[in-house]
Amino acid sequence: MFLSNNRHRIATRQSKIKNQKSKIENNQYMAIQDLNQEVLNLVRKHYPQIAERALQEEIAQVGKVMHFRTGEMIMDFGSYVKIVPLIIQGSIKVSREDEEGNELFLYYLQPGETCSMSFTCCMMNKKSEIRTVAEEDTTIIGIPTRFMDEWMSRYPSWKNFVMLSYDNRMLELIRTIDSIAFKKMDERLLEYLEKKAEANNSRTINTTHQEIAYDLNASREAVSRLLKSLEKEGALELGRNRIELL
Amino acid sequence: MFLSNNRHRIATRQSKIKNQKSKIENNQYMAIQDLNQEVLNLVRKHYPQIAERALQEEIAQVGKVMHFRTGEMIMDFGSYVKIVPLIIQGSIKVSREDEEGNELFLYYLQPGETCSMSFTCCMMNKKSEIRTVAEEDTTIIGIPTRFMDEWMSRYPSWKNFVMLSYDNRMLELIRTIDSIAFKKMDERLLEYLEKKAEANNSRTINTTHQEIAYDLNASREAVSRLLKSLEKEGALELGRNRIELL
DNA sequence: AAGGTGCAGTGATGAAGGTCACAGGGGGAT
């Protein structure tokens, strides 16, 4: 019963995520030569720390602009990583799932950031340990993984960028551990809502209690009750599919 | 009451850790020129992946052999990192502590590994987010942080070593998250004991229930009860300050 | 307008684990 219950959760969950087959994995996107100048401009605008002109141009040569719609899965747990994403616009939700289908939100990736999990995942040709889903409509520059390694040695700013990304992600993971290990559900819920609001650039969050429960690995009822009591405290306002942070 | 309780925990805790002022932070260790050959040999023996002869020699020039006794603190939460450790012998316990003194074991570092938290912590001159304590009598080679960056560009095997370390630590953190988020205390306890046994190369663990409780961020009573029930199941044997894994 | 479906609210119950209180025993210090 417990198992079948979880399976149901997975089914419910995945039906929410549009386009299950990952575009990245299937390599559906093609380079469009005319876009090179666009990539160059995007990199210069959103990644000032990538300083070397030669590196910018290499990125423009091999990087591909990719778009994902809200809710679209970018990379699933267990799939092989073939590109490293530079996030240009929007935001990406990163979460973890265990063998039994329990899920847990980890953090958001924002413009100017990248997915450090990709680096060695790809260098070692390992399966992804995480799932990434577009939180909003999102634009990235996808860089084939085979360039990572070479650039690390040749371009100091790329090396710094990669190291900084690792460091930031480690810190995020540690903060996540802090929350799960030391905090109770009400505090975790508030943190979660704040982060989600920030990722969406809006104090109004459009989601269901069930979705929140999945992300926090909690039960829907508990989330409902906690939200209700937060509403009574005046911290937020509830509506159908809507939470207004105050 | 809750606060004073926690303070008491901190006090109890730190009294357990010998030599609170970190040797590393205080720079008490001096280079002993005669040991260069020793460092060289240690690196060659324990770090075969560090391939370049020139790199090995640079390490031998700037690295310092350091010893820590069981229970000795190597680096405290909040201190500034000035060296990167290459672990030669023994093992190091890495844990996290929050503002209120709650503590949580993260993972062990073993010979052949290094502390990825050090890399950017030092490159950015940030405070440490973790505490490291010698689990057994431990020998490391300490490398001043200022060399990290340069070596990354100059020596491919150093770059790979650093990247692999990051990746391994990320994975370890994710496994830790899995445990805390998805598993119940009995399973976490068993995992913990297995890891501790491995780190100490012995199926007999010498520690108190209270120490385990701190590491798992649990209560001593809960740990006692779970251990008792595990004993009844035949998974282990209990003694005073001693747990025998079967 | 009628019915269906998914979301939100809520009570009852139970399990896991934290907190409090205390008892008993091992082993070192004197």
Place this chain on the structure above:
DNA sequence: ATCCCCCTGTGACCTTCATCACTGCACCTT
């Protein structure tokens, strides 16, 4: 030998949260 401290074991009780069961409402479909 005695004392005392620390470690362990255990009962009682409480809080948090999961689970189950059900209600009512919003919005969509037809």
